[in-house]
Amino acid sequence: MRTEVLIIGAGHSGLAMSRRLTEHGVEHVVLDRGEPGNAWRTERWESLRLLTPNWQTGLPGHDYAGDDPDGFMGSREVADHLAAYARAIGAPVRAGVTVTSVAPLERGYRVTTDHGVWEADAVVLANGGSGIPNVPAHAEGVPSGVLSLSAKHYRSPEQLPEGGVLVVGASASGVQLADELARSGREVTISTGEHVRMPRSYRGRDIFWWMDAAGVLDERWDEVDDIVRARHVPSPQLVGSADRAVGIGALHERGIRIVGRLGRVHEGVAQFSGGLANTVRLADLKLDRLLERFDAWAAETDAEVGPVERFDPTVVDDSPRLELDLVGEKVGTVLWATGYRPDYSWLEVPVLDYKGRLWHEGGVIPDAPGLYVLGTSLLRRRRSTYISGAAHDSAELAEHLVEYLGGRESARAELAS
Amino acid sequence: MTDTATVDNGVNSDALLGARDALRQAPEAAQFTWKATSEWIRGTHSRQTIESFTGLGQEHQHKKPFVLEGDHPEPFASEDHAPTPVETVLAALAGCLTAGVAAVAQNRGIQLKSVKATVEGDHDILGILGGDPEVRNGFNEVRVTFDIDADASDEDIAALVAQSQKRSAVFDALTNPTNVTVSVA
Structure with a gap:
């Protein structure tokens, strides 16, 4: 089978790209191992809501049209939103097709799937940034009898065996799960390294309104400054709810035990860094710098916002625990909320570095002409991490792609003449 | 805050940032091994010599061998020829954090005038004496207090100190578990 462009993944990015290519009149096919938005339907916990408000979930040619622009979609609603979008734009989706390899041809790429082989001039990797949970090597030290589970496979508190829970990681996922588990009556410890403290609202506006309006x-x-680092910063400690704080300070107040970064699990004992005080201090200082930036922008633009606010420094225990005896202290589950990385295990193009990371320049892969990536953290701008980034990113990359295809055609014509 | 170009804390930030980018492309060169040798003198007194290390794919010699000594003080019924090794650990922490403060200040365009630090480590010696099995051998708590005079706001100085901890090898070594193997040659 042949097509001009093959898009791998029918999530928000792949569908946005499909829409752009249709606008440009480029023949293409979108492959997805499930239905559009599959991961949102099958790989998210039950209570999950988007971090961004509904008004920021628009896709090219498909603005949010519901009656709750300031609300936050649950994961099933996101899946429905994407399925509706796929229908609305008439995306040529082949559902239930799993890609098993992408390999370079002399011109273009060969994409092998469990339903046949494709050849395409260009390939767009839109399979998402959260294919594989980044579970650290010390998970191997978790003793038998204690469940070791990644956030990707967590669904609800009832799923976990009896006993306490050690949540590792304090990104949005980690703090949300710690909060949910504590509310369900579990004894919860959360281990945190570097994290991003953020209030849900500031000066009467949602924090994502500020991030959008002030240009962040x-x-x-x-x-x-340092893109490799920036792409690895954990997601902000937010939950898609107007009235629930999930920062480290709020969790501490709710009786959740806060400990430092997990160092290792040794003879059944989890050992944590003694650097917690500095970790929370860094997050407090970083938040203040962000708010100062917002304030400066608001003053400059005379924005309609409430009075300036500052938040109290985060309080944790003076001498936080350095060890947790998983068996002795009846911890039933270690829940890894330690981030994700994209799955490129089937990519047979030599573009991965020694850590398996794909080097790209804003989605363009310099070492593999005609290969593009879309929908990963900070791909072209900070917005790329969120659904609202797909509109810009797909427009710009589609232009690059169309130019690339044009260049190939003229090269072919030259060869023929 | 002063301009980066006019700030001189004696740190070559451009070289450090250049090294970071270069080593990302050649991560094997970033693998260093530090080394000290040690010899017993008498009693609890010993002498450590630090001469060479490996990194960037080769062995490097210090400009000259550096010598440290360790001993125990009189309350430990020793002769106090040198600091106790635990004090040397505190000194190493101060040295590492101070280097970090200078490097971060240079990178952020902050001119330092003076950087002083006091480091204290609380230690229940019943642990090392074997007097109480529930007491650990190491520090129960370590406190570092910086006193910094610089052309910067209090917030910027706080951020400087926080960032130096974030990038400190000795801070990490003290606050995190490390596998240590001791063998007999």
Whole structure:
């Protein structure tokens, strides 16, 4: 089978790209191992809501049209939103097709699937940034009898065996799960390394309103100080709810035990860094710098916002626990909320570095002409991490792609003449 | 805050940032091994010599061998020829954090005038004496207090100190578990 462009993944990014290619009149096919939005339907916990408000979930040619622009979609609603979008734009989706390899041809790429082989001039990797949970090697030290589970496979508190829970990681996922588990009556410890403290609202506006309005989300990948690091910063400690704080300070107040970064699990004992005080201090200082930036922008633009606020420094125990005896202290589950990385295990193009990371320049892969990536953290701008990034990113990459296809055609014509 | 170009804390930030980018492309060169040798003198007194280390794919010699000594003080019924090794650990922490403060200040365009630190480690010696099996051998708590005079706001100085902890090897070594193997040659 042949097509001009093959898009792998029918999530928000792959569908946005499909829409752009249709606009450009480029023949293409979108492959997905499930239905559009599959991961949102099958790989998320039950209570999950988006971090971004509904008004920021628009896709190219498909703005949010519901009656709750300031609300937050649950994961099933996101899946429905994507399925509806796929129908609305008439995306040529082949559902239930799993890609098993992408390999270079002399011109273009060969994409092998469990339903046949495709050849395409260009391939767009839109399979998402959260294919594989980044569970650290010390998970191997978790003693038998204690469940070791990644956030990707967590669904609800009832799923876990009896006993306490050690949540490792304090990104949005980690703090949300710690909060949910504590509310269900579990004794919860959360282990945190570097994290991003953020209030849900500031000066009467949602924090994502600020991020959007003050231009934070539009900072480009090549303007960020250290892009490799920036792409690995954990997601902000937020939950899609107007009235629930899930920062470290709020969790501590609710009786959740806060401990430092997990160092190792040794003879059944989890050992934590003694650097917690500095970790929370760094997050407090970083939050203040963000708010100062918002304040400066608001003053400059005379924005309609409430009075300036500052948040109290985060309080944790003076001498936080350095050890947790998983068996002796009846911890039933270690829940890894330690981030994800994209799955490129089937990519047979030599573009991965020694850590398996794909080097790209804003989605363009310099070492593999005609291969593009879309929908990963900070791909072209901060907004790329969220659904609202797909509109810009797909527009710009589609233009690059169309130019690339045009260049190939003229090269072919030259060869023929 | 002063301009980066006019700030001189004696740290070559450009070289450090350049090294970071270069080593990302050649991560094997970033693998260093530090080394000290040690010899017993008498009693609890010993002498450590630090001469060479490996990294960037080769062995490097210090400009000259550096010598440290360790001993125990009189309350430990020793002769106090040198600091106790636990004090040397505190000194190493101060040295590492201070280097970090200078490097981060240079990178952020902050001119330092003076950087002083006091490091204290609380230690229940019943642990090392074997007097109480529930007491650990190491520090129960370590406190570092910085006193910094610089052309910067209090917030910027706080951020400087926080960042130096975040990138400190000795801070990490003290706050995190490390596998240590001791063998007999």
